[in-house]
Amino acid sequence: MDNPNGIMIKARGLTKDFGEVRAVDSVDFEVRKGEAFGLLGPNGAGKSTTMRMIASVSRRTGGELSILGLDPNEHGPDIRGHLGVVPQQDNLDVEIRVRDNLVVYGRYFGLPMKFLGPKADELIEFVQLTEKAKAKVDTLSGGMKRRLTIARALINEPDILLLDEPTTGLDPQARHILWDRLFRLKEAGVTLVITTHYMDEAEQLCDRLIVMDKGKIMAEGTPARLIREYSSREVVELRFGSDRNAVLAGQLAGFGDRIEVLPDRILIYTDTGEEDLARIVERGLRPLTSLVRRSSLEDVFLRLTGRSLIE
Amino acid sequence: MMRRIYAGRPHTVVLRALYALKTSAWFVVVSGFFEPVFYLLAFGLGLGTLVGEVTGPLGRPVSYAAFLAPALLATSAMNGAIYDSTWNVFFKMRFARLYEGMIATSLGTLDIALGEILYALLRGLVYALAFLAVMVALGLVPSAWGILAVPASLLIAFGFSACGMALTSYMTTFQQMDWINFFMLPMFLFSATFYPITVYPEYIRWIIQAFPLWHGIELIRGLTLGQFDGSILRHVLYFAAMIAVGLAATTRRLTNLFMK
Numbered sequence: 248m249d250n251p252n253g254i255m256i257k258a259r260g261l262t263k264d265f266g267e268v269r270a271v272d273s274v275d276f277e278v279r280k281g282e283a284f285g286l287l288g289p290n291g292a293g294k295s296t297t298m299r300m301i302a303s304v305s306r307r308t309g310g311e312l313s314i315l316g317l318d319p320n321e322h323g324p325d326i327r328g329h330l331g332v333v334p335q336q337d338n339l340d341v342e343i344r345v346r347d348n349l350v351v352y353g354r355y356f357g358l359p360m361k362f363l364g365p366k367a368d369e370l371i372e373f374v375q376l377t378e379k380a381k382a383k384v385d386t387l388s389g390g391m392k393r394r395l396t397i398a399r400a401l402i403n404e405p406d407i408l409l410l411d412e413p414t415t416g417l418d419p420q421a422r423h424i425l426w427d428r429l430f431r432l433k434e435a436g437v438t439l440v441i442t443t444h445y446m447d448e449a450e451q452l453c454d455r456l457i458v459m460d461k462g463k464i465m466a467e468g469t470p471a472r473l474i475r476e477y478s479s480r481e482v483v484e485l486r487f488g489s490d491r492n493a494v495l496a497g498q499l500a501g502f503g504d505r506i507e508v509l510p511d512r513i514l515i516y517t518d519t520g521e522e523d524l525a526r527i528v529e530r531g532l533r534p535l536t537s538l539v540r541r542s543s544l545e546d547v548f549l550r551l552t553g554r555s556l557i558e
Numbered sequence: 559m560m561r562r563i564y565a566g567r568p569h570t571v572v573l574r575a576l577y578a579l580k581t582s583a584w585f586v587v588v589s590g591f592f593e594p595v596f597y598l599l600a601f602g603l604g605l606g607t608l609v610g611e612v613t614g615p616l617g618r619p620v621s622y623a624a625f626l627a628p629a630l631l632a633t634s635a636m637n638g639a640i641y642d643s644t645w646n647v648f649f650k651m652r653f654a655r656l657y658e659g660m661i662a663t664s665l666g667t668l669d670i671a672l673g674e675i676l677y678a679l680l681r682g683l684v685y686a687l688a689f690l691a692v693m694v695a696l697g698l699v700p701s702a703w704g705i706l707a708v709p710a711s712l713l714i715a716f717g718f719s720a721c722g723m724a725l726t727s728y729m730t731t732f733q734q735m736d737w738i739n740f741f742m743l744p745m746f747l748f749s750a751t752f753y754p755i756t757v758y759p760e761y762i763r764w765i766i767q768a769f770p771l772w773h774g775i776e777l778i779r780g781l782t783l784g785q786f787d788g789s790i791l792r793h794v795l796y797f798a799a800m801i802a803v804g805l806a807a808t809t810r811r812l813t814n815l816f817m818k
Contacts, residue, residue: 265818304661304817323817324565328664338655342578351577354570355663383581403663 260310272462285453331400390421481520571673642678643722701784720804727811
């Protein structure tokens, strides 16, 4: 079902309404073969709704959508046969055992037992759950459940793997294990579509991403390009205590290209962070804490929307 | 249209249920067989000694146990089907998110509805065979037509499953689920289960005859006692209509719920 031109997903003016609410507002994007494509935005930006339309379980209100060259309104089951889906909330089958979850799921796709047996063992090893193969799903930790869900999504050797907030709710160690597995898939040439509201996740995993807010696309590009385009090289973060940040902000005029005053801190966008910080201290301002860091996608989002990603 | 909701794989949903059976509590499964047997022993054989003979469907006298047993078979077909298609489906739909996972594959909503119902029928088939064997052993099946009570109880179960699943898809709370029980008990007690419908005045008979369990009981009673006429077709058609309406409604609802 591969397209000769390598375009796996194509959306033009894609729109979704729920009653009066416009959840996705005329978005355009393309995902190419082998790419890790990200949808970055805060909760309620329309990422999951977009994802459900790509997964061919939600009918669009308007615009065009083509997945693997097919229209999901007409060919839902055919398209879904070539997708792997990792939903935001786990929906593993808790009444059957870990390995059976993979075999039974493969049967839903109409795959033969002869193929599913070895495939299930291979995937269980890939997600490092071999010792848990016969365990009940209830006994798995959050991170293990996520990994099992990823293995399940790979049982039909999908052309596109859809991951909706893959690491939300996981502890840092479990996140890193998961990222490592996803990285391997990416190296193996699997096309990934990932929604996230974590900038570090988007920076690590995505070749290219769109920044969404209130159903619209605010910007598109590689993480590095977006940062270059919408932010400075470095950021100075200063904390003077919550009641003094706004008062002292006036005295910082002239530093950097741009200053953002947030309730808990002041951000100074500049290309020369360390020097600026030294001069601020020389001037007699004494922040409670200060740090100089590189710009991130969080700063891009702040610049584009005036709000933080995680509120 | 059909291709969007049906992939021709309801058997994979049945397979999933069989895997789940492996990890489930066996006594719950087995208890489905004993319930009608206990009723038969207590009321048919016990209380039946005080009752003696009653009038069968075509007016010929039969022993009370032989009169009651087919009604219990029909009732157990109903209870099994309703339990599977309401409580089980409610849990999977609202809490286990099972169907959400299934719908992400190339399965369609009709595959899921049919698969769940087919599994309920498979279980019903085992119960029906076992109960009919008990009836035969106790000498309560005077007619060879009685063997048709097995497909008849599957038909009854199919009708109740299809409609039960459709109703469940509208329920969102446990309180609403309790309404089903509230409705089932009087239907069991008053559908000419324990005595012939002729004990009622005319207008109550009409009410009873509007409900599905009466049709189920009359269908099976006619077959096991070998006393039936053309009205048996009416009972079969009643359940055929339940199946058609229930399946269409369930598929529509699942599509609306999970493909919005």
